[in-house]
Amino acid sequence: MKRLLPGATIGVLGGGQLGRMLLYEAHRMGYEVHILDPDPDCPSAKRADHYIEAPFADAAAAVRLAEGCDVVTLETEHIPADVLDEVARVAPLHPGADVLRNIQDRLAQRRFLAEHDLPQPRFAAVDGPDSLREALAEVGHPAVLKSRRGGYDGKGQARIRSPEEAQQAWAEVGVPAVLEAFVPFDKEVSVLLARGVDGTIAIWPLAENVHRDGVLHTTRAPAAVPIELAKEAEHIAIRTIEALGHVGVAAVEMFVADDTLLINEVAPRTHNSGHYTLGAATTSQFEQHLRAVCGLALGDPTLTRPAAMVNLLGDLWTGGPDWEGVLRHPDARLHLYGKRHARPGRKMGHILVMADDSGRALERAEAMHDILATAGTQTTGPEAKTAR
Ligand code: AMP
Numbered sequence: 001m002k003r004l005l006p007g008a009t010i011g012v013l014g015g016g017q018l019g020r021m022l023l024y025e026a027h028r029m030g031y032e033v034h035i036l037d038p039d040p041d042c043p044s045a046k047r048a049d050h051y052i053e054a055p056f057a058d059a060a061a062a063v064r065l066a067e068g069c070d071v072v073t074l075e076t077e078h079i080p081a082d083v084l085d086e087v088a089r090v091a092p093l094h095p096g097a098d099v100l101r102n103i104q105d106r107l108a109q110r111r112f113l114a115e116h117d118l119p120q121p122r123f124a125a126v127d128g129p130d131s132l133r134e135a136l137a138e139v140g141h142p143a144v145l146k147s148r149r150g151g152y153d154g155k156g157q158a159r160i161r162s163p164e165e166a167q168q169a170w171a172e173v174g175v176p177a178v179l180e181a182f183v184p185f186d187k188e189v190s191v192l193l194a195r196g197v198d199g200t201i202a203i204w205p206l207a208e209n210v211h212r213d214g215v216l217h218t219t220r221a222p223a224a225v226p227i228e229l230a231k232e233a234e235h236i237a238i239r240t241i242e243a244l245g246h247v248g249v250a251a252v253e254m255f256v257a258d259d260t261l262l263i264n265e266v267a268p269r270t271h272n273s274g275h276y277t278l279g280a281a282t283t284s285q286f287e288q289h290l291r292a293v294c295g296l297a298l299g300d301p302t303l304t305r306p307a308a309m310v311n312l313l314g315d316l317w318t319g320g321p322d323w324e325g326v327l328r329h330p331d332a333r334l335h336l337y338g339k340r341h342a343r344p345g346r347k348m349g350h351i352l353v354m355a356d357d358s359g360r361a362l363e364r365a366e367a368m369h370d371i372l373a374t375a376g377t378q379t380t381g382p383e384a385k386t387a388r
Pocket of ligand 1: 121144146151152153154155180181182183184185188211214215264265
């Protein structure tokens, strides 16, 4: 593939916050960006050089996007792989359709990781109530039932603490699923890394994540783990993306349990746990992704300062967030994604804080989140205010 320099046009399937931050970095570097997304109110539509409103399953629309672009990439793994096959006939595509084929179905992903001997929780396929019983006997409990497709942020999942809860879990998930052993983890970490067209790899320092109700709440980098564990996590992540033949940024999320690492999931795209790189690293994940898909040399992933990020979910919008209360702190870096409607659990923005160590940065980030959470509970207005 020829190297694509500033002036070239990047097509992005998906126009959420990841697409928007990619777009901002691309514009800074002199690229044009065309976006396809089903929602004309999505964070990127109004800022793109060209926007196509179409469902992700619309292959003809994706081909139209590709026809106007020098390379096509994506910000979500939920683009049907068959659509990506069509796109790849028209323009270079990174990551390739087969990467997505191995990732977007949770069962396929688990099988792929097993084939490559990568560490992960025990799992079994579930097609209905009978096979759930068999799967529970195989995997044991507690366990987590997850829909094979379309799930994110803990959606389409149900915990099974005892066999009696199986029926209820199946009623909640109710589609082809995968049962995974519940991992009593000490920590959750993620390796954010990039692989170039020529196979070069660049890795940011290990990030440590805390989820609330299945949704990422905070990330701190570097993670507070022994160096050997961080090295082992990097090694597992490199093996994973090399096995996939991935090009671009990826995140490999892992559980740490008894100093052992198990892969939770692989995202072949920029990732929420990598937002801190936009501000706290020499090269952000978004610039790096562009460099990779444009066939350029990868940028320097060095952390310029220890950092922490806290997500701002729609729940905070109940009374109108107290931005002044946050922004009066000189160390607060506020990112809002321009989403018109706040809903509980919806990612509306994040705050980045840098400090001399990531533990301190995390404390500050949590404190700023608490300012917003407290302000939200002090007012009783039933209407969610808009993010703009
Ligand atoms: P997921 O959407 O699969 O990444 O799940 C969201 C969050 O749910 C994870 O980050 C964990 O905090 C929790 N979770 C998911 N699967 C498991 C598991 N097998 N064992 C323990 N916790 C889990």
